[in-house]
Amino acid sequence: MADITTNATIHSFGGRFLKLTHQSSLTGGPMNFTLFLPAGISASDPAPLLIYLSGLTCTPDNVTEKGFLHAHAAPLKLALLYPDTSPRGSDHPGEHDAWDFGSGASFYVDATQQPWAKNYQMETYITDELPDVVFSHFKELDPKRVSIAGHSMGGHGALTLYLKNPGKYQSVSAWSPISNPSACPWGEKAFTGYLGKDREEWKKHDATELVKHWKGPLNALLDVGTGDNFYKQRQLLPENFAEAVKATSIEGLQLRYQEGYDHSYFFISTFGEDHIKHHAKHLGLL
């Protein structure tokens, strides 16, 4: 069982935030993450877990401090896991030069291009290694009831990992997701760097492509602010995702445009209650 270091324990909304670090074999170094444990859970009455993937430049601290998701998760006894957005400290050439590539910007893929392939293995880190560590340490969490959410780059991560792993997560939600990365500047840059130039490979990591193969209800809630500059700059393209869904017989996509809202944590926190309740419903809490 891998070691976990507890950096801080913070009481909030009746539960506890644990700021933790573990040694990751996949990313080749220490990885920080935050866990919110609601009050009143135990190994005999374990809580389901919502994994929230953060956006570009973020660490687990941003959503911990500004997301306010735990305010709504606490009374429902839903636990929250906030992973980091990339390996840290590997110092590949150029790793820390751009805010939209390298550290803080993994795009949650398993990189195939050097030098990134050595340790930018965030897809497997998020789907396998980190949950294994968490569930082996925290018996008050239920490994059979897990959902996934995210913001922006993390919305891309949530949608793609959900769509690539049917049955692994009970529901998905996203704020301002990068919904069609093959067709936007952020995604083109990241996919070229991590996956190479073959656009056929990119399709395996693009929610708008992946959703075409989905079977059953989608259990998805997406929110996008109409005042979001990245949406206006066509970095997010939720309309492409919605069109792809519309061309199928898939049900269960709720895509909402929220008038005037931007790309910030003020947007995330405003609709946090809706997202938490969406997941709680699919996780059997409501």
Place this chain on the structure above:
Amino acid sequence: MADITTNATIHSFGGRFLKLTHQSSLTGGPMNFTLFLPAGISASDPAPLLIYLSGLTCTPDNVTEKGFLHAHAAPLKLALLYPDTSPRGSDHPGEHDAWDFGSGASFYVDATQQPWAKNYQMETYITDELPDVVFSHFKELDPKRVSIAGHSMGGHGALTLYLKNPGKYQSVSAWSPISNPSACPWGEKAFTGYLGKDREEWKKHDATELVKHWKGPLNALLDVGTGDNFYKQRQLLPENFAEAVKATSIEGLQLRYQEGYDHSYFFISTFGEDHIKHHAKHLGLL
């Protein structure tokens, strides 16, 4: 009518945060503040206002981003005003050298000692100048219904300005307030610097002294975390305030000790709903 510059407008919880700057004659320079305007208010149906005073080192941004008071104020149509914690940029000798004195640490008094007396006039700034500016610009706010709250140094500010101005504010609340500054290291340093060495003068700015002269119900809610290191270090001394109240016939003090909670915004946000509802009740909203 003084000019106000709007630096940002941010949609959140159906309302809007306005990040504003105005030129203050009392502090001799530009002052930032944040205003939260709930949806659905107007000059014909104006909202009451809660003034929240921040703690040491803070700007208006900290509570805006991490306090989540607006999540609870929005549905009640209560507006929020977040002033800065000191003048900025006056560059008195030593002004920026300590985190507990000078910039970010005004203690909300009108300084009588040089060089601070020139512009560290935060008591009158908070009670008179800033509200005048706000109410003259924002006719959707009701100058007759105002309450005051604060955290730590801001809790000291809220309690003392409330107690010094009977009738001006309808209610008071504080998280982790510095409740007896004459008797704690933070207060002794600040009062010596701003007010001089005469401890009789300090009593005019010390909640534990001021409350002895209060008439009528106190309408006060105070929360203190038992895991708060500053409480343990006897910087806060809420027990002295409670004892002073107990020695009188004053009613209406609700002082709660919250098990395990620290001094952070995680504590503020956890009990934000209780504080907002406390004020909403006294402001006629509940």
